[in-house]
Amino acid sequence: MLKIKNLRTPMLIFSRKNLKTKLLLSIMALNFSLLGVDVAMAHSQNNFFRWEIIPLIYCPLAVLATLGRLFFLDKLWSKRIFKVSMWLGVAVGVIGTFFHLTGNASSHWEPLYKIVVDGSPVAAPIAFAGVSLFALVSEGTVGLERRSKLLTLVGYGFLGAVLAAFFDHARLNFEPVYTIIPLITGIMAIFSCLWLAKRSPDRGEEYFFLAVLALNLFAGLLGFVFHVLGDLAGTQGIVFARFLYRNPLLGPLLFCNLALLGGLSIIPEPVEPMLEWQKEILKKSKEELLPIR
Amino acid sequence: MQPSTRRMVAIVGLGTIVGVIMLLLSYRYVIGPKGVKASLPTLSAVTVVQGKNKSCLDCHEKKTPGIVHQFFDSKHAGRGVQCLDCHKPVEGQEKLTKEHYQVAIVAKPTPNNCAQCHEKEVKEFTASNHAARSWYAVTGAKGFSQEELAKYHLLDATGQPLNKGKPNVIYTLIGKDAASQSCQVCHGIGKKNEDGSFGDCTKCHLRHNFDIAQARKPETCGQCHLGPDHPQIEIYNESAHGTFYQANKEKFNMEAPAGTLTVKDFPAPTCATCHMSAFGNVQGTHNVGERLKWYLAPELAKVRQNGEQNRETMKAICLNCHTQNFVEEQMTGAEKVIALSNENVEKGKALLDSLRQAGLIGQGPLKTPLEFLYFELWHHEGRRARFGAVMGGADFVNWHGIYEQKKALVEMEAEAKELEKKH
Numbered sequence: 192m193l194k195i196k197n198l199r200t201p202m203l204i205f206s207r208k209n210l211k212t213k214l215l216l217s218i219m220a221l222n223f224s225l226l227g228v229d230v231a232m233a234h235s236q237n238n239f240f241r242w243e244i245i246p247l248i249y250c251p252l253a254v255l256a257t258l259g260r261l262f263f264l265d266k267l268w269s270k271r272i273f274k275v276s277m278w279l280g281v282a283v284g285v286i287g288t289f290f291h292l293t294g295n296a297s298s299h300w301e302p303l304y305k306i307v308v309d310g311s312p313v314a315a316p317i318a319f320a321g322v323s324l325f326a327l328v329s330e331g332t333v334g335l336e337r338r339s340k341l342l343t344l345v346g347y348g349f350l351g352a353v354l355a356a357f358f359d360h361a362r363l364n365f366e367p368v369y370t371i372i373p374l375i376t377g378i379m380a381i382f383s384c385l386w387l388a389k390r391s392p393d394r395g396e397e398y399f400f401l402a403v404l405a406l407n408l409f410a411g412l413l414g415f416v417f418h419v420l421g422d423l424a425g426t427q428g429i430v431f432a433r434f435l436y437r438n439p440l441l442g443p444l445l446f447c448n449l450a451l452l453g454g455l456s457i458i459p460e461p462v463e464p465m466l467e468w469q470k471e472i473l474k475k476s477k478e479e480l481l482p483i484r
Numbered sequence: 485m486q487p488s489t490r491r492m493v494a495i496v497g498l499g500t501i502v503g504v505i506m507l508l509l510s511y512r513y514v515i516g517p518k519g520v521k522a523s524l525p526t527l528s529a530v531t532v533v534q535g536k537n538k539s540c541l542d543c544h545e546k547k548t549p550g551i552v553h554q555f556f557d558s559k560h561a562g563r564g565v566q567c568l569d570c571h572k573p574v575e576g577q578e579k580l581t582k583e584h585y586q587v588a589i590v591a592k593p594t595p596n597n598c599a600q601c602h603e604k605e606v607k608e609f610t611a612s613n614h615a616a617r618s619w620y621a622v623t624g625a626k627g628f629s630q631e632e633l634a635k636y637h638l639l640d641a642t643g644q645p646l647n648k649g650k651p652n653v654i655y656t657l658i659g660k661d662a663a664s665q666s667c668q669v670c671h672g673i674g675k676k677n678e679d680g681s682f683g684d685c686t687k688c689h690l691r692h693n694f695d696i697a698q699a700r701k702p703e704t705c706g707q708c709h710l711g712p713d714h715p716q717i718e719i720y721n722e723s724a725h726g727t728f729y730q731a732n733k734e735k736f737n738m739e740a741p742a743g744t745l746t747v748k749d750f751p752a753p754t755c756a757t758c759h760m761s762a763f764g765n766v767q768g769t770h771n772v773g774e775r776l777k778w779y780l781a782p783e784l785a786k787v788r789q790n791g792e793q794n795r796e797t798m799k800a801i802c803l804n805c806h807t808q809n810f811v812e813e814q815m816t817g818a819e820k821v822i823a824l825s826n827e828n829v830e831k832g833k834a835l836l837d838s839l840r841q842a843g844l845i846g847q848g849p850l851k852t853p854l855e856f857l858y859f860e861l862w863h864h865e866g867r868r869a870r871f872g873a874v875m876g877g878a879d880f881v882n883w884h885g886i887y888e889q890k891k892a893l894v895e896m897e898a899e900a901k902e903l904e905k906k907h
Contacts (some may be wrong), residue, residue, distance in 0.1 A: 296524035297556035344649030378503035382496040425748030432743035
């Protein structure tokens with residue numbers, strides 16, 4: 192009979208040196224690729240007007256830099272290129288958010304609705320910064336520190352996803368009511384990620400965390416189906432423009448992506464060898480404690 | 485369950501409830517349509533204040549704040565289009581170019597300026613009756629070069645300008661002063677510009693704002709398509725389509741991205757839906773005749789070049805809501821009315837020709853009551869019956885159309901008999 196504790200055994204393969212790093216970098220390369228596809232679809236509406244070409248130039252560079260780091264993990268040049276590229280990604284994300292915000296605004300006082308809801312999606316470009324930071328942490332640290340940082344970033348990623356869904360669904364005035372589902376599951380994920388990032392969790396907390404991620408995975412898939420159905424509604428056939436400019440196809444899958452990243456974040460880290468002074472302390476403490484026992 | 489797990493579940497649950505409530509409250513009171521207002525430095529402000537464009541804003545924010553506000557409210561502004569992107573002269577605009585505070589500008593941009601970004605739309609518009617042909621109706625061949633007459637299909641089968649190069653008979657009747665304030669106001673949509681282009685995009689898209697929603701609303705088309713000779717807006721309002729629109733305007737998604745429209749956005753068609761918009765699987769066009777089988781405006785309605793193909797495109801629009809049988813039935817019914825209106829016009833024309841041949845009336849137009857009767861027989865009643873038939877305006881088919889034609893024919897025959905008696 193399959194026991195839950197046995198499920199942890201396959202996870203141990205990730206404790207092999209650098210395997211988790213490589214896995215995370217692979218997922219980041221995929222993320223940058225999908226971001227490129229998503230932005231290309233969205234910006235094609237404006238014929239890539241002026242600065243809209245920036246993320247499309249950046250994405251292939253980021254993919255190459257990430258793959259370079261993945262295949263040449265022990266090379267210094269790959270590390271330098273990777274770091275520069277990722278910090279560039281952070282800048283692209285921040286500048287993109289600024290452009291979307293200011294592009295939606297006029298110079299006059301106007302409803303916030305117009306600035307953050309009714310126009311370019313303001314929560315979308317920050318994904319570049321999120322993915323870049325996640326990649327930097329994936330590559331830059333190991334052990335419990337990495338686990339904690341990754342979970343924190345996934346938590347903030349969920350925050351971005353919740354805001355994106357919030358602004359997007361606000362256009363519909365949250366009708367039908369199931370458009371608040373991603374808000375609920377996303378906020379659950381935010382708190383779960385941040386909770387776990389600060390703790391060394393017991394098995395119950397981990398299972399609850401995984402359940403929340405599974406819920407988000409399901410919500411993402413459900414959202415994908417709803418978005419597709421919405422894009423097909425009212426047409427006699429497939430109108431491709433609707434998939435480009437109406438219900439964003441890849442939007443709900445962001446929740447699936449973050450759920451996956453959350454799951455990968457808690458993969459057991461390789462155990463770091465104990466330093467001599469640590470061994471001494473442990474030995475001493477055992478000796479001192481034994482008589483008491 | 486461990487106490488720590490219970491704490492986690494409690495915090496996540498409570499946090500989620502509070503978070504969702506906060507988001508919904510912020511929608512209600514902060515970012516929703518009725519929420520707070522904010523002011524941000526804008527992309528357009530950031531870019532517009534560069535170089536010469538800064539000078540434009542410095543003055544026009546004081547002198548003509550309305551147009552500056554319209555511009556800032558536009559998608560153009562949001563996408564960083566600057567004043568001089570539209571107002572700088574392009575090739576061939578030497579005659580239009582003026583020096584304005586040491587900056588070379590075109591005060592009133594033409595479709596050639598718009599074509600810098602909207603080439604396809606301008607090309608389609610230029611090929612439509614809204615462009616050169618519209619202007620020809622009021623001015624005749626005056627001002628057109630031979631190449632332009634040929635290019636815009638304004639020559640008849642013998643190679644001569646249509647209508648012998650003369651403007652519409654009404655232009656001559658009312659005189660140029662009245663015509664400039666009437667005919668030319670609407671027909672200016674196709675006015676010849678000094679750079680050789682025809683038309684004025686701002687007739688449908690509000691200048692400096694260029695709102696797509698405005699062009700999609702029937703009221704915009706109705707600014708010109710109204711009155712006794714082409715009452716399309718009245719016919720639309722009478723039709724089931726127009727009635728639905730009037731009763732459910734708020735359900736229409738006028739701001740929907742171009743190319744994505746379906747019945748979800750437009751539960752009933754507006755003028756643009758059928759004649760221009762990309763709808764369902766049909767591509768959009770700025771050539772308003774591209775989906776029409778018939779020329780319904782001339783003396784005698786006639787089938788357009790590619791008329792059958794155009795009709796298939798129109799059917800594809802109709803089929804988003806109606807069955808094939810229903811569409812065929814409506815179109816067949818409309819064709820019968822078109823044929824009937826043509827028949828009535830031919831009767832009137834034959835009567836008039838016979839009187840001319842007998843020398844009972846002169847060769848010049850609109851000199852006798854009988855000629856006015858005939859003019860209105862085709863120009864008013866004939867068109868109304870045809871437009872009414874294709875757009876579902878029952879009252880215009882009958883009372884303003886075929887009935888009036890029949891009445892006019894009787895009156896014409898009576899007038900003819902009177903004339904014959906006198907001679």
